[in-house]
Amino acid sequence: MLRVAVPNKGTLAEPASAMLREAGYRQRGESRDLTVLDSGNDVEFFYLRPKDIATYVGSGDLDLGITGRDLAINTDINVTELAELGFGHSTFRYAGPADQSWTVEALGGKRIASAYPHLVQADLQRRGITGSTVIRLDGAVEISIQLGLADVIADVVDSGRTLRQNGLATFGEPILTSEAVLITRADSDPGPAARQLANRLRGVVFAQQYLMLDYDCPRHLLEAATAVTPGLESPTVAPMADPEWVAVRAMVSRKEANAVMDALADLGAKAILASDIRTIRL
Numbered sequence: 006m007l008r009v010a011v012p013n014k015g016t017l018a019e020p021a022s023a024m025l026r027e028a029g030y031r032q033r034g035e036s037r038d039l040t041v042l043d044s045g046n047d048v049e050f051f052y053l054r055p056k057d058i059a060t061y062v063g064s065g066d067l068d069l070g071i072t073g074r075d076l077a078i079n080t081d082i083n084v085t086e087l088a089e090l091g092f093g094h095s096t097f098r099y100a101g102p103a104d105q106s107w108t109v110e111a112l113g114g115k116r117i118a119s120a121y122p123h124l125v126q127a128d129l130q131r132r133g134i135t136g137s138t139v140i141r142l143d144g145a146v147e148i149s150i151q152l153g154l155a156d157v158i159a160d161v162v163d164s165g166r167t168l169r170q171n172g173l174a175t176f177g178e179p180i181l182t183s184e185a186v187l188i189t190r191a192d193s194d195p196g197p198a199a200r201q202l203a204n205r206l207r208g209v210v211f212a213q214q215y216l217m218l219d220y221d222c223p224r225h226l227l228e229a230a231t232a233v234t235p236g237l238e239s240p241t242v243a244p245m246a247d248p249e250w251v252a253v254r255a256m257v258s259r260k261e262a263n264a265v266m267d268a269l270a271d272l273g274a275k276a277i278l279a280s281d282i283r284t285i286r287l
């Protein structure tokens with residue numbers, strides 16, 4: 006039986022379970038449940054702290070896990086990414102008081118507070134910065150400078166609101182860009198059941214990036230219209246009761262969908278519909 010770790014709370018918990026459900030797996034109904042057996046798919050899910058997931062997967066006690074890339078790297082254990090899951094996006098950055106001008110080069114010998122100490126140590130080492138003290142905190146890191154514990158922080162930045170509220174500003178390039186990822190132990194074949202779960206999740210991620218467009222097209226405009234909607238392989242073109250018209254169906258990128266619909270309408274297509282795609286196998 007495949008054993009899979011899923012975040013039990015925090016930012017990643019709800020979207021991770023929703024994605025697994027969409028991919029056809031049974032998920033817990035009660036937020037206090039720590040395990041769920043999906044006997045139909047021969048998978049057992051374990052609901053664990055996101056910070057601990059890479060530890061379980063890296064040790065080989067669990068086969069797969071969903072966690073943040075930043076959390077996985079910070080765990081400093083041998084795991085590899087099987088899929089990017091398209092949610093839980095963030096950056097990991099240095100920040101200091103907004104009224105001081107900081108550079109990464111000036112971090113030597115300074116005190117840096119972070120809930121991701123390994124990630125910070127690795128970044129300092131990569132840059133050849135020495136003598137800094139990394140102070141490990143569990144959360145609410147933004148307050149530590151004000152309280153006198155640290156000179157700067159390194160933390161997860163999403164909207165930037167928490168930093169602004171605490172009078173802080175980022176400096177230097179992001180240390181990392183992160184999102185939720187599916188991980189497995191590095192240097193070992195995860196096996197066919199794990200590959201199937203990864204493929205199902207990739208199908209959901211991919212589907213979320215596309216919409217299905219359907220429209221009616223005057224036959225003489227078909228070439229121009231299908232140039233606007235080439236689809237993945239080629240659009241489906243079906244006859245309509247009126248021989249002057251054809252029905253066209255093609256996938257379009259969700260980001261471009263409205264521009265494509267405008268272009269089709271300008272061209273003379275009618276009844277242009279966009280619908281969600283739940284999942285895909287390419």
Ligand SMILES: Nc1ncnc2c1ncn2[C@@H]1O[C@H](COP(=O)(O)OP(=O)(O)OP(=O)(O)O)[C@@H](O)[C@H]1O
Nearest residue numbers: 014015016055073075076093094095144161163183
């Ligand atoms: N706005 C956000 N705040 C916090 N984490 C975020 C945010 N957006 C994305 N993430 C990602 O979510 C993961 C952190 O989730 P988690 O809930 O474990 O953090 P946490 O709230 O710091 O945990 P804890 O409950 O121990 O404080 C990281 O991978 C992080 O990059």
Ligand SMILES: O=P(O)(O)OC[C@H]1O[C@H](OP(=O)(O)OP(=O)(O)O)[C@H](O)[C@@H]1O
Nearest residue numbers: 144145146161162163164165166167168
């Ligand atoms: O850029 P923003 O949109 O403001 O989001 C980033 C903030 O959110 C997270 O904190 P969280 O709420 O998880 O609290 P914590 O510090 O206790 O983990 C993270 O640690 C940052 O503090």
Ligand SMILES: [Mg+2]
Nearest residue numbers: 015144145161
């Ligand atoms: Mg947090």
